[in-house]
Amino acid sequence: MKSSSAKDKPASASSPQPSTKAEQHPTREEEIRQLREENTRYARYIREKTNQLLQVMGTQSLKPEEFDDRELLSLDPIGIIAGAFEQVLEHLNDTIAELSEARDELQAIFDATGVGISIIDRDFCIVKCNEKQRELLVDSSIEEVAGRYCYNVYCNRDNPGLDCPALESFATGRPVTVREVKKKDKYFQVISTPFAIDAEGEVTRVIEVAMDITDKRLAELEQERQRGYYLTEKLKFATVIESLSEGLLVTDASNRIVSANTAAGKITGQDQQQMLGADLFSLLPVAANQLGGKDLQQGENVEHLEITHAGSGGDRILAINAVLLKDSETTPIGRVLTIRDITEEKQRREALFRAEKLAAVGQLSAGLAHELNTPLGSILGYARLLLRQDNFTDQQRDRLNLIAQQAKKSSAIIQGLLNFARVSSTTTKAGEAGCYPGRVIAEANKVLAAEFEQRGITVNTRLDADEAVAIDAKQLEQVIVNMLLNSMQAMKATGGTITITTDVRGNRLQLSITDDGPGIPQEVQSRIFDPFFTTKEVGEGTGLGLSICSGIINEFGGAIDVYSEEGRGTTFTITLPLEKKS
Amino acid sequence: MTDSKETARETEGEIELDILGQVCPACLLVVLQTINDHRAELKSGKTRLVIKTDHRDSTRTIPESAGKMGYDAAVKKKGNHYEIIIGKG
Known part of the structure; x- marks a missing residue:
C-alpha cells in the first residue's frame, strides 16, 4: 500500500x-x-x-x-x-475467479448454442461471431469475419439496408426483430439487441442473434398453401351449392339451419340470410314427423318425402330428401336436406295421367258405341215401324213409345261417346284460319239466347282481345256452348249473370266464363273433367261434356282450368295458343 | 472518545455487537475489528454478526464495507436504533 x-x-x-x-x-x-x-x-x-x-x-x-x-x-x-x-482482496480474487469461470461458461454457450450470434460495433464491423453464425450466414469462401462489415458478410450488400435491425438498434437503443431473412435457401429470424452503451448513452455495440426458422417457415408456407387450397375448394363448393336448382339446407344437432342456398330461400319463400339460425321445423312444420321428429337420434334418412308447403304465393308441393350428417363416431350431428318444388311437375304428371285415362276411355267408348249403335238403330227403327201399325192397344202403344224414347236417349249417349272418342283418339287437326273468339262467342250466345231469357240469365261479354286463335271454330263453339250450358244448368231457375271475358297473355289467349251460381264443391273439383263424372240428376247428363271440352282444347295445345268457390260461383278459364301470324 | 463503549456478546451462531452511542468512523473500526476477529466463522456462514447502532451513517458505511469484503448485509430499523446483520447467505 x-x-x-x-x-x-x-x-x-x-x-x-x-x-x-x-x-x-x-x-x-x-x-x-x-x-x-x-x-x-x-x-x-x-x-x-x-x-x-x-x-x-x-x-x-x-x-x-x-x-x-x-x-x-x-x-x-x-x-x-x-x-x-x-x-476485500480475498473477496476480489474470489469474484475474479467467479467472473473468469462465468466468462468461460459464456464462451462455451456462445460456441455451442443453436443460434448464430455476432457482436457488431457502431461502424457495422463484426467484432466477433460464433461458429453457428458462420455456418448460417457466412459464405464458406470467407475465412475471417472479424473486422469486416456485417452488411457485406451477412447480407452481401455495400451498405446496411433500411431494414437492417442493427441500424435501428443503434438509432433507437431498442431491440429490433426482423423476420424472414433468406440466405443459403434458408429462412432466418434476426434479433438485434443493444449490447454496450458509452458515457453519452449512445449504443456502441449490438448483439445480433440469427435463428434458423426454415422448418417453421416452410410449415407456415405449406399451411398457407393448404389454406388457399381449402378456401378455393370451399368457394367452389359454395358456388356449386349456390348454382343448384334444388334447395339445400344444412342443420346442426339442434335442428338449427346453418347453411342455406339461394334456391332453398326461393322454394320455401324465405329470405336466405334470415333462414340461418332458424329452426328447421318452424320452417317446414309438416316435415317434422316424417323426418323422425326433433330428436336427431331418432332421425333417419328419407327419400322423396312429399309435403304441401304454405308459401307466400300459395300452397306448393315440395319433395324432400333428408340425409343425416354423422361425425367420425357415427353420432348424428345434423342433416342435409335437398328440396325440390314439384308443384308444376306434379300438375303436368296429373294432366298426362288424365289424358292417358281419357284416351283409354275414348278407345273403349268407340268400340262400345260402334257395337251398340247398330242394335240400338234396329230397336229404334222397329219400334217406330210398330208404332205406324194401328192394331195396338193404347197401353201397348205407350210401351212402344217408351222403347223408342229410351232407344233414342241411348243413341244420344252413344253419339256423345263417339264424339268423345273422336277428340281423344284422333290426331290434332289444324284449326281453320281466322277463328276469332268474339265471333264464336256471339254464335254460341245466339244458340242459347232463348234459354237464357227464359231462365232470367244475363250474359255480359267483355272482349279485351279478339285475336285469332289456333283452333277449329266449330269445335271452339261446341266447347263454349257446353260451358254456357253447364253454367246455365248450375244456376237452375234462380237466374243470374254469366260473364265472358278475353285477354291476351304473351302468345296465348285466355277466355274466361264466370257464373254466380252455387259453385262446385272442393272435393269434386279435381274430377269434373273425368268422363262419366256428373253432379247432375240421373238422366240429366252423361258426364261426358267437360271431358269432351277438355279433350278438344288439349288437342289444340290449350288448357282448361277451373276455379270455384261454393256459394259464390265458378270460373272456367280456357287458354289457347294464338294463331301464328304469317 | 465518547463515554459509550461497545459490548460484544457471543451466542451460538450469532455475535451481538452493541455500539449504541458511537459515531463514525469509530463504529466502522469496531465493526471491522470484530469481523477480522471472527473472520473464519463469518465466512463459513455458521455465525452472523448483529450490530446495534443508533448512528445513521453507519447503516451506509458498514454494509458497504462488509459488501466489499464479500459479506451480505441487511439493515433493519428497530425502535430508536438500527440493527445491521452481516453474514454469508
Whole structure:
C-alpha cells in the first residue's frame, strides 16, 4: 500500500535518531520531551494514515475528540483496516475467479448454442461471431469475419439496408426483430439487441442473434398453401351449392339451419340470410314427423318425402330428401336436406295421367258405341215401324213409345261417346284460319239466347282481345256452348249473370266464363273433367261434356282450368295458343 | 472518545455487537475489528454478526464495507436504533 512507503512518512519518523551535536548529551527532561514529541508525531502520522484508509473505506475522518492518541494507538486502526483490506482482496480474487469461470461458461454457450450470434460495433464491423453464425450466414469462401462489415458478410450488400435491425438498434437503443431473412435457401429470424452503451448513452455495440426458422417457415408456407387450397375448394363448393336448382339446407344437432342456398330461400319463400339460425321445423312444420321428429337420434334418412308447403304465393308441393350428417363416431350431428318444388311437375304428371285415362276411355267408348249403335238403330227403327201399325192397344202403344224414347236417349249417349272418342283418339287437326273468339262467342250466345231469357240469365261479354286463335271454330263453339250450358244448368231457375271475358297473355289467349251460381264443391273439383263424372240428376247428363271440352282444347295445345268457390260461383278459364301470324 | 463503549456478546451462531452511542468512523473500526476477529466463522456462514447502532451513517458505511469484503448485509430499523446483520447467505 502507498501509505506504507517511506516517502509518505514524517521526516522525523524516518530518522528518529539524534544527529546534531546539541542533541548528543540531552538531559533526562530533554530526552523525555523529545520522546513525547516523537510519540505525538507518530500518533499524528498514524491518525493521518488511518484517515486516508477510512476515506478509501468510504467513511469520514477520525475526530480528535473521538479517540485520543493513546486510545488510537491501542486500537491499532491500521491493523484493523489492513485486516479488512486483506478480506476485500480475498473477496476480489474470489469474484475474479467467479467472473473468469462465468466468462468461460459464456464462451462455451456462445460456441455451442443453436443460434448464430455476432457482436457488431457502431461502424457495422463484426467484432466477433460464433461458429453457428458462420455456418448460417457466412459464405464458406470467407475465412475471417472479424473486422469486416456485417452488411457485406451477412447480407452481401455495400451498405446496411433500411431494414437492417442493427441500424435501428443503434438509432433507437431498442431491440429490433426482423423476420424472414433468406440466405443459403434458408429462412432466418434476426434479433438485434443493444449490447454496450458509452458515457453519452449512445449504443456502441449490438448483439445480433440469427435463428434458423426454415422448418417453421416452410410449415407456415405449406399451411398457407393448404389454406388457399381449402378456401378455393370451399368457394367452389359454395358456388356449386349456390348454382343448384334444388334447395339445400344444412342443420346442426339442434335442428338449427346453418347453411342455406339461394334456391332453398326461393322454394320455401324465405329470405336466405334470415333462414340461418332458424329452426328447421318452424320452417317446414309438416316435415317434422316424417323426418323422425326433433330428436336427431331418432332421425333417419328419407327419400322423396312429399309435403304441401304454405308459401307466400300459395300452397306448393315440395319433395324432400333428408340425409343425416354423422361425425367420425357415427353420432348424428345434423342433416342435409335437398328440396325440390314439384308443384308444376306434379300438375303436368296429373294432366298426362288424365289424358292417358281419357284416351283409354275414348278407345273403349268407340268400340262400345260402334257395337251398340247398330242394335240400338234396329230397336229404334222397329219400334217406330210398330208404332205406324194401328192394331195396338193404347197401353201397348205407350210401351212402344217408351222403347223408342229410351232407344233414342241411348243413341244420344252413344253419339256423345263417339264424339268423345273422336277428340281423344284422333290426331290434332289444324284449326281453320281466322277463328276469332268474339265471333264464336256471339254464335254460341245466339244458340242459347232463348234459354237464357227464359231462365232470367244475363250474359255480359267483355272482349279485351279478339285475336285469332289456333283452333277449329266449330269445335271452339261446341266447347263454349257446353260451358254456357253447364253454367246455365248450375244456376237452375234462380237466374243470374254469366260473364265472358278475353285477354291476351304473351302468345296465348285466355277466355274466361264466370257464373254466380252455387259453385262446385272442393272435393269434386279435381274430377269434373273425368268422363262419366256428373253432379247432375240421373238422366240429366252423361258426364261426358267437360271431358269432351277438355279433350278438344288439349288437342289444340290449350288448357282448361277451373276455379270455384261454393256459394259464390265458378270460373272456367280456357287458354289457347294464338294463331301464328304469317 | 465518547463515554459509550461497545459490548460484544457471543451466542451460538450469532455475535451481538452493541455500539449504541458511537459515531463514525469509530463504529466502522469496531465493526471491522470484530469481523477480522471472527473472520473464519463469518465466512463459513455458521455465525452472523448483529450490530446495534443508533448512528445513521453507519447503516451506509458498514454494509458497504462488509459488501466489499464479500459479506451480505441487511439493515433493519428497530425502535430508536438500527440493527445491521452481516453474514454469508
